[in-house]
Amino acid sequence: MSLEVSDLSCGYEGQTIIHNVTLRVETGGFSTILGSNNAGKSTLINCLSGVVPATSGRIEFNGVDITNIAPHRRVRLGVVQVPEGRQLFSDMTVVENILMGAVPMGRIAKVELADRMDQVFALFPRLKDRRRQISGSLSGGEQQMLAIARGIMSRPKLLMLDEPSLGVAPLIVESIFEALAMLNRDGVTILLVEQNLALSLRYAASGFVLERGEVVVEGTSSELQSSSKTRRAYLGM
Amino acid sequence: MSFFLEAVIQGVFIGAVYAVITFGLAVLHSVSGVLNFAHGNFVVLSMFLCLILHEHLNLDPYVAGIIVTPVMFVVGAALYKLVFARLATASTLTVIQATLGMMFIIEAGLLMTQGGQFKRIPSMVDNHDVAFGGLRIGMDEIVAFLGALLLTGILFWVLEHSVFGRSVRAVQQNGRAAQLVGVNTERIRVLSFGLGIALAAVAGVLLVPGNSIHPSQGLNYTVIAIMAFFIGGMGSYIGTLLGAVALGLAESLGAVYLPGSIGFALPYLIVVLVILLRPNGLFRRSAAA
Numbered sequence: 001m002s003l004e005v006s007d008l009s010c011g012y013e014g015q016t017i018i019h020n021v022t023l024r025v026e027t028g029g030f031s032t033i034l035g036s037n038n039a040g041k042s043t044l045i046n047c048l049s050g051v052v053p054a055t056s057g058r059i060e061f062n063g064v065d066i067t068n069i070a071p072h073r074r075v076r077l078g079v080v081q082v083p084e085g086r087q088l089f090s091d092m093t094v095v096e097n098i099l100m101g102a103v104p105m106g107r108i109a110k111v112e113l114a115d116r117m118d119q120v121f122a123l124f125p126r127l128k129d130r131r132r133q134i135s136g137s138l139s140g141g142e143q144q145m146l147a148i149a150r151g152i153m154s155r156p157k158l159l160m161l162d163e164p165s166l167g168v169a170p171l172i173v174e175s176i177f178e179a180l181a182m183l184n185r186d187g188v189t190i191l192l193v194e195q196n197l198a199l200s201l202r203y204a205a206s207g208f209v210l211e212r213g214e215v216v217v218e219g220t221s222s223e224l225q226s227s228s229k230t231r232r233a234y235l236g237m
Numbered sequence: 238m239s240f241f242l243e244a245v246i247q248g249v250f251i252g253a254v255y256a257v258i259t260f261g262l263a264v265l266h267s268v269s270g271v272l273n274f275a276h277g278n279f280v281v282l283s284m285f286l287c288l289i290l291h292e293h294l295n296l297d298p299y300v301a302g303i304i305v306t307p308v309m310f311v312v313g314a315a316l317y318k319l320v321f322a323r324l325a326t327a328s329t330l331t332v333i334q335a336t337l338g339m340m341f342i343i344e345a346g347l348l349m350t351q352g353g354q355f356k357r358i359p360s361m362v363d364n365h366d367v368a369f370g371g372l373r374i375g376m377d378e379i380v381a382f383l384g385a386l387l388l389t390g391i392l393f394w395v396l397e398h399s400v401f402g403r404s405v406r407a408v409q410q411n412g413r414a415a416q417l418v419g420v421n422t423e424r425i426r427v428l429s430f431g432l433g434i435a436l437a438a439v440a441g442v443l444l445v446p447g448n449s450i451h452p453s454q455g456l457n458y459t460v461i462a463i464m465a466f467f468i469g470g471m472g473s474y475i476g477t478l479l480g481a482v483a484l485g486l487a488e489s490l491g492a493v494y495l496p497g498s499i500g501f502a503l504p505y506l507i508v509v510l511v512i513l514l515r516p517n518g519l520f521r522r523s524a525a526a
Contacts, residue, residue, distance in 0.1 A: 049416075050416075051417065070421070072422070075417070075419030076419060080419070081417050087411055088414070092406065092407075092410070099400075100403060100415070100418050100420070101418050103404060154419060
């Protein structure tokens with residue numbers, strides 16, 4: 001049981017960005033995709049989410065081929081992405097944004113919805129204080145918390161995050177990553193795309209280094225930490 | 238004084254119906270970015286469907302509306318599937334041309350099959366004026382106003398509080414994010430097109446009693462809706478409502494108090510003023526932070 005990507009290529013019109021990527025994330029794992037700017041990290045997880053179509057290869061999630069199914073159906077299967085730049089519904093309140101995260105569950109009882117909302121607020125108490133606020137008025141860190149809160153409302157099995165530390169104050173970054181670690185301990189598989197090498201290797205157990213759309217190194221975090229290839233791919237030297 | 242009051246009441250009443258037409262235009266625009274230049278033609282199309290149902294089944298327009306509205310919902314949904322979904326990556330100009338094409342198709346189709354005469358459809362509310370103080374108000378206008386008010390209330394509630402309404406707003410604000418949280422954005426667009434055209438249809442039905450209908454009236458309603466949409470700030474439903482009522486008032490007060498054709502031009506003058514002074518409309522929602 002896991003996410004299995006085999007020989008995946010994808011990109012935008014006429015331009016392939018990801019070339020024959022093969023990777024595997026075990027259920028319950030905490031993995032990270034590393035790489036410099038333009039390595040194709042976002043394109044890769046957007047392809048896993050289905051908003052960038054695969055041109056060849058295969059994506060399997062818990063034994064189900066999801067290569068060509070619509071994005072919302074992947075969410076229903078438990079594959080959820082927290083996108084880069086948060087992408088909140090900026091005219092909606094905090095609560096409304098969180099409720100949008102519950103859409104894939106369809107009709108559920110009010111009690112269950114309230115229960116989930118409580119769990120989300122327990123993870124990010126700051127959001128509870130700001131529940132009636134318009135999300136566009138939150139700070140960067142709070143917006144990131146809200147994006148994650150929205151993402152976990154449907155209780156994803158695999159949570160993919162694209163640069164959650166971007167534009168967030170360092171202290172808040174720590175608390176956001178602590179929340180991710182907590183989710184991971186509760187059984188959520190995490191796949192993290194990060195520019196911040198030290199931070200992501202501290203929290204992730206394993207990872208992949210992407211360079212020009214290809215996986216060039218993979219291994220446990222400590223292996224990646226000491227690999228000269230990692231630093232080279234990362235710093236572009 | 239009673240002259241003035243009558244003009245105000247008439248303006249507000251017709252403005253409420255214009256608002257319903259404009260909500261339809263706004264819903265379509267919000268989920269797809271399409272500015273539907275054929276929108277008023279769907280109002281007229283539904284009026285003529287009422288006529289056909291009256292001629293063949295002798296139905297009252299209000300009763301016919303119960304059939305016409307769901308039919309137009311399906312028409313709207315099909316329109317998205319067959320035309321606009323395929324134009325998702327096309328340029329704005331192409332999409333506008335498509336809506337202009339529909340405008341001509343509907344208008345010409347109605348002219349060919351229904352002829353170019355003005356027609357009236359008899360209704361149960363004909364000749365039932367209500368005396369109100371010193372004023373007399375037509376029952377058709379009262380029904381149209383109350384119907385429009387009810388629809389507005391329902392629409393506002395749905396958009397604010399239902400999962401569907403929130404999803405519509407989500408698609409409007411950030412389509413990609415809506416997909417990523419699990420909204421079936423295509424389904425939302427199909428349903429929104431159905432809803433938008435159905436709103437045009439209901440407005441058409443409400444306008445049938447008391448008005449003569451003609452195949453070439455469509456552009457008129459389109460222009461009113463687009464003006465109200467602009468004044469309202471293109472995205473705020475409250476703004477749309479107030480914009481439409483303002484246009485209704487300008488129309489009726491202009492006709493009463495200004496000489497001849499200048500009176501008819503008053504709504505357009507107001508729109509030009511608004512565009513000059515508040516280019517984003519009077520009720521622009523705050524832009525994304």
